Amino acid sequence: MPTFTLDQQTIEYNPGDxxxxxxxxxxxxxPHLCYHPEFTPHGSCRVCVVSVNGRYVSSCTTPxxxxxxxxxxxxxxxxxxxxxxxxxxxxxxxxxxACEKSGACTLxxxxxxxGMLSPTFSFQYPNRPVDASHPDYMLDYxxxxxxxLCVRASRDxxxxxxxxxxxxxxxxxxxxxxxxxxxxxxxxxxxDRAASICPVGVILPKHQGFxxxxxxxxxxxxxxxxxxxxxxx
Amino acid sequence: MNNTxxxxxxxxxxxxxxxxxxxxxxxxxxxxxxxxxxVEFDRTPLTDIKEIGECDIGIIEGxxxxxxxxxxxxxxxxxxxxxxxxxxxxxxGGIPAMRNHYSLEECLKxxxxxxxxxxKPLIPSDPExxxxxxxxxxxxxxxxxxxxxPGCPPTADMIWDAxxxxxxxxxxxxxxxEVRYD
Numbered sequence: 407m408p409t410f411t412l413d414q415q416t417i418e419y420n421p422g423d424x425x426x427x428x429x430x431x432x433x434x435x436x437p438h439l440c441y442h443p444e445f446t447p448h449g450s451c452r453v454c455v456v457s458v459n460g461r462y463v464s465s466c467t468t469p470x471x472x473x474x475x476x477x478x479x480x481x482x483x484x485x486x487x488x489x490x491x492x493x494x495x496x497x498x499x500x501x502x503x504a505c506e507k508s509g510a511c512t513l514x515x516x517x518x519x520x521g522m523l524s525p526t527f528s529f530q531y532p533n534r535p536v537d538a539s540h541p542d543y544m545l546d547y548x549x550x551x552x553x554x555l556c557v558r559a560s561r562d563x564x565x566x567x568x569x570x571x572x573x574x575x576x577x578x579x580x581x582x583x584x585x586x587x588x589x590x591x592x593x594x595x596x597x598d599r600a601a602s603i604c605p606v607g608v609i610l611p612k613h614q615g616f617x618x619x620x621x622x623x624x625x626x627x628x629x630x631x632x633x634x635x636x637x638x639x
Numbered sequence: 640m641n642n643t644x645x646x647x648x649x650x651x652x653x654x655x656x657x658x659x660x661x662x663x664x665x666x667x668x669x670x671x672x673x674x675x676x677x678v679e680f681d682r683t684p685l686t687d688i689k690e691i692g693e694c695d696i697g698i699i700e701g702x703x704x705x706x707x708x709x710x711x712x713x714x715x716x717x718x719x720x721x722x723x724x725x726x727x728x729x730x731x732g733g734i735p736a737m738r739n740h741y742s743l744e745e746c747l748k749x750x751x752x753x754x755x756x757x758x759k760p761l762i763p764s765d766p767e768x769x770x771x772x773x774x775x776x777x778x779x780x781x782x783x784x785x786x787x788x789p790g791c792p793p794t795a796d797m798i799w800d801a802x803x804x805x806x807x808x809x810x811x812x813x814x815x816x817e818v819r820y821d
Contacts, residue, residue, distance in 0.1 A: 495731070502820035503727050503791035504734055509821065518818045524730040524787045529777060531732070531739040620821075629815060 410474035412456075419470035426454055426466040429478070435631040436478050437487055437516045439494075439605060440553035441466035445562065448554055451494075453516060455486050462486065484520050491517045492525040497576075499531060499548035500606075506615045507607030509623030513551060515630040537582070539590030542612055549606045550580045556609055560600040568592045568600060580608070643679050647806050648694040650719060651683040654708040655735040655775060656701025658684070659792040660726040664698070666795035677806050694719045696805055699784075700792075702728040702735045703776040707769035716782040721805060724778040725788040725798065727820060733791065736775040743773050786811060791821050 407418040412429055419428035424447060429436050438454035441447055449467035456465045457477040465476070477483055494500075494513060502508045534547040552571055557580075560568040568589075572581040584592035595601070601609060620626065625633075653661055661684060667674065682691040691697075697719030703709055716722055727733035738746050752760045778784055788801055797817050804811040 499737070499740075501727070501731075501733065501737060504737065505821075514820055518820070519815065521818070523789050523813075523818065524724075524779075526779070528780065529731060529736070531736060531774065533740045 408470075408472050410470055410472065410476060412476040413478050413480075417470075417476075423470045424466055425456060425458070425463075425468050425470050425474070425476060428470045429465065429476075434478065436465050437520055437631075438466060439512060439516060439551060440555065442555055442558075442603070445555065445558045448558070451551065451553055452490050453487050453520075455483060455490070457483055487520045488517075488522045491520060491522050492527055494551050495522075495525045496527045496529045497532070498550060499534070501548075505549065505607045506610055507549070509618070509620065509626050511607060511625075512605035512630065513549075515625040519629060519631055534579075537589050538612075539588040540592075540594060540612075541590070542596040543589060543594065543601060544610050544612055545580075545582070545589050546608055546610065547580060550608045551606055552578055552580065553605060555603045555605060556580070556600045559603040560594075560598065563599040566593060566598065566600075568594050568598075646679040647677060647696065648681050648692070649678050649683070649696045649698065649802075650681040650691050650694045650715060651685070651698040652700065652711055652715060653684065654699065654701030654712065654729070654778075655704035656726065656728045657734075658700070660700035660729075661685075663790075663792035663795050664798055667799045668795070670799055674802070678802075691715060691718045695721065696802075697722045699724045699729050699778050700726050702732045703772065703778060703781050704735050705769040705771045709772075709781060712778060712781050721785045722778075722782065723786045723788065723801065723805070724784045725790075725793050727789065727791040729778045730787055730789055732775050732777050736777075739774045743771060747771075789818060789820050 408421070409416045409418050412434060417428050417432050426436055426438065426441055430443070436454050436456065440451040441454055447466040449464045452464055454465045455462050458468065459475050500513065502514055505511065508514060537545040554571060556569045557571065560566050568583050570581050570583060571578050573579055581587060582589050582592055596611065651661065651664070680686045681694050682688045691714050697715040699712065699715060699722060703712060724730055728735055732739070747762045751762045786801065788797055790797065794817070797813060800813065801811040
């Protein structure tokens with residue numbers, strides 16, 4: 407089997423693997439947000455950045471190849487990740503103490519893993535109303551990080567294309583494919599794959615808020631880097 | 640209270656906060672006996688001293704929501720060699736900053752005019768009252784912050800680790816499981 411090096415470890419890979427796929431199989435955690443093993447890599451959050459032969463690339467979209475020298479955990483790489491995470495935190499409204507997803511949130515857990523204590527950039531406090539029109543689910547756009555996991559799940563698994571991103575650059579935001587833009591007017595269903603894919607607290611089931619006490623939530627006992635497989639959400 | 644030579648002087652305050660972070664400071668339990676051997680408290684809700692003196696460490700809980708918060712915070716920065724912001728409100732505005740999605744007028748009307756069970760609806764305007772800011776700000780928007788402790792509240796262990804490091808002249812550092820935002 408061909409191999410490459412990651413943090414001084416020899417990693418085997420199958421031809422066609424990305425660095426992320428080969429590392430995951432070897433039980434090595436590379437922090438990530440928009441990558442999910444079930445879906446085509448998106449390469450947009452850049453949190454899975456690694457240094458390859460001195461260049462920074464996203465590990466979820468870079469093919470593994472012979473003789474790569476990959477750095478995953480180093481102060482410089484973690485610093486890049488921290489800055490990306492800080493920007494995500496200040497661009498939305500991520501009020502962890504008031505969020506149902508806290509303790510089971512990938513953004514929160516990844517940021518804690520990468521050593522972010524608090525964002526150092528200015529908070530933007532955008533105004534993003536909540537969509538509570540659907541009987542079973544709500545959308546809290548305040549926490550959206552534009553990872554497009556729901557877009558991919560709804561399009562590629564559910565075959566519904568309920569979600570999409572609209573606008574460009576800083577204006578990019580999640581939209582619902584229905585006449586009035588409300589989830590309740592779409593054919594979204596609680597059994598959709600898109601209903602359980604959100605890594606943050608945007609797509610949330612109703613009638614069960616805070617049902618898991620602190621200490622029993624997804625990442626409370628086992629931090630994200632030790633949950634090698636993508637957690638069930 | 641006179642300055643005792645050789646003792647680290649600490650001031651603390653709660654701006655727009657719930658005093659949960661101060662409760663967490665008290666949660667160091669019997670270690671507070673060790674702490675008072677090393678430090679002396681200046682202005683803090685624990686001593687009820689109103690004016691801040693020259694201090695080594697200033698601990699700030701809470702966000703900046705009114706003109707009094709701004710004044711207190713600037714006083715702390717002026718008189719404390721090291722400023723430590725603790726808790727979600729101080730760091731990112733926290734729960735108080737959730738009002739930033741509404742205009743100040745909407746907030747005041749909701750509380751004092753249209754709110755339930757009001758006997759005589761009236762927006763308070765006594766000149767003694769601090770002016771409320773249009774937006775709630777994290778501490779870092781107003782003064783330079785030297786160290787931050789996340790959490791809602793930060794655990795007593797985290798506060799203890801940070802304080803003992805600062806008292807001993809070390810850089811505070813935290814393990815992975817100590818860092819959390821809620």
